[in-house]
Amino acid sequence: MNTALPVLKAGDFGSDQDVRWCPGCGDYSILAQMKKILPDVGIPPHKIVFVSGIGCSSRFPYYMNTYGMHTIHGRAPAVATGLKIANPDLTVFVITGDGDSLSIGGNHLLHLIRRNVDLNIILFNNRIYGLTKGQYSPTSLQGHVTKSTPGGSLDYPLNPLSVVLGADATFVARSIDFNTKHLGETLYQATQHRGTSFVEVLQNCNVFNDGAWEHLTDKDVKDDNLLVLHHGKPMVYGKNNDKGVRLQGLTPQSVVLGGAVNEQHLLVHDQSAPEPHIANLLARFSNPDLPVPIGVFRQVSRPCYEEQVHQQVQQAKAKSKGDLSAIFNSGDTWTVS
Amino acid sequence: MLQTELGESSKPVQELKGATVRLVGDSGDGMQLSGMQLTNTSALAGNDIATFPDFPAEIRAPRGTRAGVSGFQVHFSSEEIFTPGDGLDALICMNPAALVTNLRDLKPNGLLIVNEDSFEDKDLKLAKLAKNPLEDGTTDGYRLIRVKMTQLTRDAVAETKISVKEADRCKNFFAMGLVFWLYGRDLTPTLRFIEKKFAGKTDVATANRLALMAGWNFGETTEAFPTTYQVPPATLPGGTYRSVIGNQALAYGLMTAAKLSGKKLFLGTYPITPASDILHELSRFKHLDVLTFQAEDEIAAVCSVIGVAFAGQMGVTTSSGPGILLKGEGMSLGVMMELPMLIIDVQRGGPSTGLPTKTEQADLLMAIHGRHGECPMPVIAAASPADCYDAAIEAWRVATRLMTPVMILTDGYIANGSEPWKIPDVQTMRPIAIHHPTETQDSKFLPYERDNLLARPWAIPGTEGLMHRIGGLEKEDRTGNVSYDAANHQHMVNTRAQKVRNVNDLVEPPVIFGQRSGDVLVVSWGGTFGACRTAVTQLQALGHSVSHLHLRWVNPLPAELKAMLAGFEKIVIPELNTGQLRQLIQGQLSISAEGINKVEGKPFSVGELVAKIQAIALKCDSQIATSE
Ligand SMILES: Cc1ncc(C[n+]2csc(CCOP(=O)(O)OP(=O)(O)O)c2C)c(N)n1
Ligand code: SF4
Ligand SMILES: [Mg+2]
Numbered sequence A: 001m002n003t004a005l006p007v008l009k010a011g012d013f014g015s016d017q018d019v020r021w022c023p024g025c026g027d028y029s030i031l032a033q034m035k036k037i038l039p040d041v042g043i044p045p046h047k048i049v050f051v052s053g054i055g056c057s058s059r060f061p062y063y064m065n066t067y068g069m070h071t072i073h074g075r076a077p078a079v080a081t082g083l084k085i086a087n088p089d090l091t092v093f094v095i096t097g098d099g100d101s102l103s104i105g106g107n108h109l110l111h112l113i114r115r116n117v118d119l120n121i122i123l124f125n126n127r128i129y130g131l132t133k134g135q136y137s138p139t140s141l142q143g144h145v146t147k148s149t150p151g152g153s154l155d156y157p158l159n160p161l162s163v164v165l166g167a168d169a170t171f172v173a174r175s176i177d178f179n180t181k182h183l184g185e186t187l188y189q190a191t192q193h194r195g196t197s198f199v200e201v202l203q204n205c206n207v208f209n210d211g212a213w214e215h216l217t218d219k220d221v222k223d224d225n226l227l228v229l230h231h232g233k234p235m236v237y238g239k240n241n242d243k244g245v246r247l248q249g250l251t252p253q254s255v256v257l258g259g260a261v262n263e264q265h266l267l268v269h270d271q272s273a274p275e276p277h278i279a280n281l282l283a284r285f286s287n288p289d290l291p292v293p294i295g296v297f298r299q300v301s302r303p304c305y306e307e308q309v310h311q312q313v314q315q316a317k318a319k320s321k322g323d324l325s326a327i328f329n330s331g332d333t334w335t336v337s
Numbered sequence B: 001m002l003q004t005e006l007g008e009s010s011k012p013v014q015e016l017k018g019a020t021v022r023l024v025g026d027s028g029d030g031m032q033l034s035g036m037q038l039t040n041t042s043a044l045a046g047n048d049i050a051t052f053p054d055f056p057a058e059i060r061a062p063r064g065t066r067a068g069v070s071g072f073q074v075h076f077s078s079e080e081i082f083t084p085g086d087g088l089d090a091l092i093c094m095n096p097a098a099l100v101t102n103l104r105d106l107k108p109n110g111l112l113i114v115n116e117d118s119f120e121d122k123d124l125k126l127a128k129l130a131k132n133p134l135e136d137g138t139t140d141g142y143r144l145i146r147v148k149m150t151q152l153t154r155d156a157v158a159e160t161k162i163s164v165k166e167a168d169r170c171k172n173f174f175a176m177g178l179v180f181w182l183y184g185r186d187l188t189p190t191l192r193f194i195e196k197k198f199a200g201k202t203d204v205a206t207a208n209r210l211a212l213m214a215g216w217n218f219g220e221t222t223e224a225f226p227t228t229y230q231v232p233p234a235t236l237p238g239g240t241y242r243s244v245i246g247n248q249a250l251a252y253g254l255m256t257a258a259k260l261s262g263k264k265l266f267l268g269t270y271p272i273t274p275a276s277d278i279l280h281e282l283s284r285f286k287h288l289d290v291l292t293f294q295a296e297d298e299i300a301a302v303c304s305v306i307g308v309a310f311a312g313q314m315g316v317t318t319s320s321g322p323g324i325l326l327k328g329e330g331m332s333l334g335v336m337m338e339l340p341m342l343i344i345d346v347q348r349g350g351p352s353t354g355l356p357t358k359t360e361q362a363d364l365l366m367a368i369h370g371r372h373g374e375c376p377m378p379v380i381a382a383a384s385p386a387d388c389y390d391a392a393i394e395a396w397r398v399a400t401r402l403m404t405p406v407m408i409l410t411d412g413y414i415a416n417g418s419e420p421w422k423i424p425d426v427q428t429m430r431p432i433a434i435h436h437p438t439e440t441q442d443s444k445f446l447p448y449e450r451d452n453l454l455a456r457p458w459a460i461p462g463t464e465g466l467m468h469r470i471g472g473l474e475k476e477d478r479t480g481n482v483s484y485d486a487a488n489h490q491h492m493v494n495t496r497a498q499k500v501r502n503v504n505d506l507v508e509p510p511v512i513f514g515q516r517s518g519d520v521l522v523v524s525w526g527g528t529f530g531a532c533r534t535a536v537t538q539l540q541a542l543g544h545s546v547s548h549l550h551l552r553w554v555n556p557l558p559a560e561l562k563a564m565l566a567g568f569e570k571i572v573i574p575e576l577n578t579g580q581l582r583q584l585i586q587g588q589l590s591i592s593a594e595g596i597n598k599v600e601g602k603p604f605s606v607g608e609l610v611a612k613i614q615a616i617a618l619k620c621d622s623q624i625a626t627s628e
Helices: A027-041 A057-063 A076-086 A098-104 A106-115 A160-166 A180-191 A277-283 A305-319 A324-328 B002-006 B031-044 B096-105 B121-126 B149-157 B164-168 B171-182 B188-197 B202-221 B246-261 B276-282 B298-311 B321-326 B328-337 B364-369 B387-402 B412-416 B486-505 B526-541 B561-566 B580-589 B606-618 B621-627
Strands: A048-052 A067-070 A091-097 A120-125 A171-176 A197-202 A226-228 A243-248 A251-256 A292-299 A334-336 B013-015 B018-026 B048-054 B069-077 B088-093 B106-115 B143-147 B228-230 B239-245 B265-269 B290-294 B314-319 B341-347 B379-381 B405-411 B418-422 B469-471 B518-525 B546-551 B553-555 B568-575 B594-597
Touching (some): A027 A120, A027 A180, A048 A057, A067 A076, A067 B298, A076 B298, A098 A120, A106 A120, A106 A160, A160 A197, A160 A277, A180 A197, A180 A292, A277 A292, A305 B290, B018 B031, B018 B171, B031 B069, B031 B188, B031 B239, B031 B418, B088 B171, B106 B171, B149 B164, B149 B171, B149 B202, B164 B202, B171 B188, B171 B202, B188 B202, B246 B265, B246 B314, B246 B341, B246 B405, B246 B412, B265 B276, B265 B298, B276 B290, B328 B405, B341 B387, B364 B379, B364 B553, B364 B580, B387 B405, B405 B526, B486 B553, B518 B561, B518 B621, B526 B546, B561 B568, B561 B580, B568 B580, B594 B606
Parallel strands (some): A067 B469, A091 A120, A171 A197, A226 A292, B265 B290, B314 B341, B341 B405, B518 B546
Antiparallel strands (some): A171 A292, A243 A251, B048 B069, B379 B553
16 A cells, blocks of 8 residues: 555645635636646646746635746746746646736747647636736727726727637637536646647636626526537537537528527537637637637647757757867867967 | 968068957958958967957948948957957958048058959949048058959959859958968968858859968069068967857856756847847757757746746846846846846847947946846856856856856957957866755745855755745745735845845955055956956056956955955046946945946947046056156
């Protein structure tokens, strides 16, 4: 028995620090699901690093009994890239908010994703700046009235999934803080992907933007507004599984099943499609015309950045021998006696 | 074989102590390459050398215009030298624009060699000249030698199949051949260079070789040159030497520091003049575990380095003024996290894009103070191209011993300049000892516990039992937990400040050159070392009571600085800024000082320093007393 690895439980991943989010904040649920899935992931806490930027969401690393870095606003992707290059054995998570990752840190997000560094980005999207007490964010809907936009915001919102698909993300998923089971499963799948996994979690800020995702969480309406993606399955949704999504030319359409339209006419979800055409369409689905998809939109494989970095090193070592002295003495030298 | 064909010059040889030669032409004329060749052959001849490449910010400004003039100055000597020289002994001009913008630096009766073929009306117009300077008296007082370089080069390469355009590109080799003849330089290294550089392009290689030899032969046969010159080898300390460029020396120093500390070197950076060559240089050494990361911007660059530092490796970021500002928030995080890393600022003329290819020392106060909050960071300044090597090693030694980011200041002048470098034996250098705490089971790990010099432990992810979180929020002493406690913040601010002052316990104090008391102490830092040391030496020879103190660490200032300055009546601080070290010394030590300041994008000349320091020395009490 004493040679067996200790079996870890969710509690083993929690730190001794008091959690300081507002009561009722969606962040609690994400924290709980993360602690819950990590024992299944099977990586011991000392090989895990949580890296975050700044925001309510970015306090996350303090609450995990792993290694952690609470860095500066928007820059966690860059810090995590350096960390992962320096030690590819670590399992790295980037925890970020909608402002952190899409406003001040937008540039770094794109570059991390295009490089496909093997780590997991969890974006807590509450469509608001929580920590600075309620200004609108890059995902706030147009016309949003906040402290900084008394006349309604003018900026057209960014769609996080369209943005990351545009950067050729290899793993793209979405889940919801309220859907704890789906959230846990989605986080778990993200950890199983090699390359950058991007998970947008629709998160409620009950203090500054309460109900931003109500249409997707309210018991009475959510099933008619949500499409849960399953790889290889037709896109069926609705309270009574009586609706579906089909393509008319290049235009997706919501249809009611029955009569002339049956499951065979529907789009079948293929998360591993080499080109992200359908994933791009799915990312843009919005109520009321179309259901909002959750689940894994895309998962394809592409070489990881840090792996290639170290491959180049190995290739260079195979090609050139020699040490510092050889380099210093190469070229023209002269001797003074 | 070739060298023996040409043999040695049959003309009389005149021995010189040293010479300063500048090659100037259009950006596309290959002057930088020619200058480097002259540098290398002079170094190989055993001369001490110092160089000053000077080129425009535009890659190819319109051909033949004054904006496109690019020059390379080489000073070679049989004596120890510290600067690329003031006045020119010889000036080689490839076009009228080069002539009119450089002639004022040529000494009276100096040698002026011009490519006569490029002084036609269209060339004069491009240089915005109404009259031909070769004919209107402009060149009176100089030894003007007109050479039909374009035609002679074309003739020389005629046997190859290359086009006229390609032939004209060989002109710089003709000019080089002539200069090499003039100073008795060996052609062999340049012939080797041609072979290597143009491998696979046989015609071009042959043409350049022919042009080089034609230049040499021209010197030998023309009646314009009655004598050739010879500069005997300098007496340098024993050892094997090579010539090294500042940025290259810095790259070598970083690699050596990594080796001495058993770390992998990671450079996270974003291209910017004049720092990019450090990236170019390091990217060639992957086989020695050197990783280079061209980040999306400077912020990402410094942040990647923070990640690397947390992971337990050697992270370095390089930039120049504009990029260093962008790194400010990241550097502050590094200070708060108390992680070792190096930030290198190769200074250039500012503000904003300023004079991107010219030198300046105006980032000193930014380096020391340019972050938010009470955010102290040690700052070391390299004194010369070869010194960049030692500065890099010393900076990493301090960074790892004290667990702090360290900034290294260099500047465009020493970054691009070259000098002889005695190749060190890395095997015999003192290792940089680093200790990472290992697994603990029982006691709780304290990431902000401190040792005798206030350094905290460097525990790295992957180590069992040492899981901890660090971040930008203020830390509780010892535990590192987030703390907003008033007394704790005061304590941590004091601790971080004291830790930086502790650099003085680790490094050698600076030494006064000359008497420890007297009329004038010249205090300098960074790349002005050579000009200041040469000027002080000359003033001492003239009998003035002038000493020199060169600062290596500019933050913290040396503990004994105040006492050192107290022995002198006047403190003089020459700087290529409007008086930044002067402000620091006056502010921190309450000692008043006189500044010699200029911001012209150029280094000090020795002559101007001598004149200005002498004027101050003559106003000192002892001088006035003796003249009465
Ligand atoms: C450089 C910088 N600019 C601004 C801030 C202030 N700031 C902190 S968090 C934040 C917005 C956070 O919003 P988001 O990323 O959506 O995170 P949330 O709090 O909603 O989880 C801002 C503007 C900062 N800390 N640093
Ligand atoms: S402000 Fe909003 S996002 Fe921040 S902790 Fe409170 S509820 Fe959560
Ligand atoms: Mg937010």
